[in-house]
Amino acid sequence: MAPPPAASPGADYNPDRPNPDRPNPWVEVLVDCPQIQGLFTYAIPPHLPVAIGDILTVPFGHQQLGAIAIALPSAPPPDLSPSQIKAVIDIVNPGFFPRHYWDLLRQVAQYYCTPIMAVIRTALPPGLLGRSQRRIRLNAPAIPPDAEVFLRPAALQLLQLLRQSKTGEYSWRYLQQQMPTAQRGLPDLLQRGWVSSYLEPPSPPRPKQQKAVTLVRQPDPTEPLTERQRQLLASLGRSGGDLWLSHLLQQCHASSSIVTTLAKKGFVVIQERENLRSEAEHPLDRDQPKALSPHQAAALAYIQGLTQAQTVLLHGVTGSGKTEVYLQAIAPVLQRGQSALVLVPEIGLTPQLTDRFRQRFGSQVCVYHSALSDGERYDTWRQMLQGDPQVVIGTRSAVFAPLPHLGLVILDEEHDSSFKQSQPQPCYHARTVAQWRSQLAPCPLILGSATPALETWHQAFSDPREGHPPPSHYLSLPSRIYDRPQPQIRVIDMRQEFHCGNRSIFSRSLRNALETLRETGQQGLLFVPRRGHSTFVSCRSCGEALDCPHCDVSLSHHQPHGGARSLLRCHYCHYASVQPEQCPHCGSPYLKFFGSGTQRVTQELERHLPDLRWIRFDSDTTRTKGAHRALLTQFAQGEADILVGTQMLTKGIDLPQVTLVGVMAADGLFHLPDFRAGEQACQTLLQVAGRAGRGAEPGQVILQTYKPDHEVIAAVVRQGYGDYLAQELAQRSPLHYPPYSQLVLLRISSLEADRTAQVAEALGQFLTSRLPESVLLLGPAPAPILRVARRFRWHLLLKLCDPSLGLDWFPALELQQRCGPGVALTIDVDPLSLS
DNA sequence: AGCACGCCGACT
């Protein structure tokens, strides 16, 4: 490496005539504080090669924040005096982002009415945008023994609090939380020098630096080298001439002094290098591309013929081999030196799936999801930036994976609701963002599902209007692989069963089918639709249910392990408490515990079919980490005959030995107060039915219902999903529901009931004055569950009857400003759920 | 968002 150029002592620093070697010494940044609009100018210290797109740490007010370098202006703003300009503290991450990456983020910000900084936050791995922390440290030697005498109460209390700390210090945040009067007590202690205050700088993840050894010269036999040295060089040569120092030493059982000597003699070089290790990969046996059915082959041929941005809807019935099409579509992408992005539902990211990709593509596969540690996520992210051809498999947020040469994007199970973010803004849908990525890259986008979302369907079959939305191409895989039949679906009218004197929750047909299961050694699933899905506790004396103290919902109880007292939990805010001795309303000690739907089913199984072995598979039994997977493995290994579960059963269970699927009461899916209820019910039933008969043995589905005439049931029986969607579309059109309109849900919440309602009202009034003609405002209305996690929630719903209008008129910023402190506003564009 | 500064009522 060339030595740094020597500074010429005579050269005066002259801002008017910039040094050609160094670009302008100022940088305009966006600070990590979405509330603050606009750019801030900083000086670039000579030792930092700041470039546009870099992630920086800058001083801001009394703290240090993350920031993004946006521009390198030739001069600072004229209204800013040079003394006001502070210097950049550090470069956290050099920003060699792929072309169009910022365009993508801007597009997300604009469409979802979200400050660009909030979008950047979601796109970057967590922790990269750090901020400083103010900490207060005790200065013990300076404090006299009779300190108490001098101090007023607030200061004394603070001092005593600090004395509790093992390290003699606490973060200022923590102190303020512990005692509200901390603010008052601090100046006194600071003045006396008994405590000091300091800024702990942000600590973003750094790539792990490791020593690497590279062979630069082969020794010839005459060279005076020891045996150990020769061995080591030979070993290094066998490994391709390049190894991590630690690996080399381990391999040769040598000490580092040998390597140092070899470096001195000029045989090897030792360098510090980034070690971006992804998770430990056990090598898998490679598999070969499988033979395709004619439909698969046709779909693949179409996809491989694409050279431009193009959305493809791959509508493949359950068991039709979509994954094999994905795999074979990806292979040529990698061969061209490009990368592929595969997005899967949260629950679908199983070892089963990733192994399938690894078997085909080996170490070119990497997984990116929220369960990785911050460090692992950062390493993976950095690795993606390097641009080697690879397959990234991830959940929703992986749609922002910074892959420079993107050749293909796939959304598997594209109808899945986990692709939509609803919590912090931006409330983006990965499918929508993926379409933009596909256009910017440009590259094809495959949306795969057995039950495509109505929006996706509409896009594939509606008249292509002027580019908005981009029409997509429809590909169908209408039959299962190896010509396996679709499961036979039987609808059982439970009213009929009742008339015939069967009061059990199992129809005679289902009961028979369950009994045969034991004889044939096959397995079954029992699906319990969620409706009164969770447990609750109520008082036998006064009838009141035990409620969450922070939410307007009742608490669920969970089966104690080992006879301990029952644990009560809130599903909304994660409040937990031990079951009380008495009713908190009337003091009665007699409490009744109501079981969940799945619990009731397993109880009935015990009673009527005691020989059947079952596993309960619901949010209760899969709560702990890894339980989900463990239960599935148990089931797959035949440790039970039946899996009894809720919604979870519909996702990603691909077990060949399952031949029976029973739906306990489909009706629980219909009457939800949501315009998407029908669509979702149909998707759920088709998906769960599709779990049957995936192996050599044909499957059967027994669908119990009190409404056998319901249109959803009819569609499921006919396997006529497309017809159902056409029908649903016809219904939505006159009502101005999506996709014939665009919805925007404003969620307003705060800790105070009245204030929330007032702000909602005020925002509604303000919006009314700004409403374009084709836009309707509904509300304000309290959320279906008014209070969650101590916050009161109100909604405003905008209905854009002309979806091509867009949201350029929408005054997001002004609304945000009108909320005032303590009131949170979330703007959810295209909400999936209105609750 | 933090964190200053500054203005006002109610307690020593």
Next chain:
DNA sequence: GTCGGCGTGCTC
């Protein structure tokens, strides 16, 4: 008078 509360405005 000062203690303690909160509203307003700034951060390169």
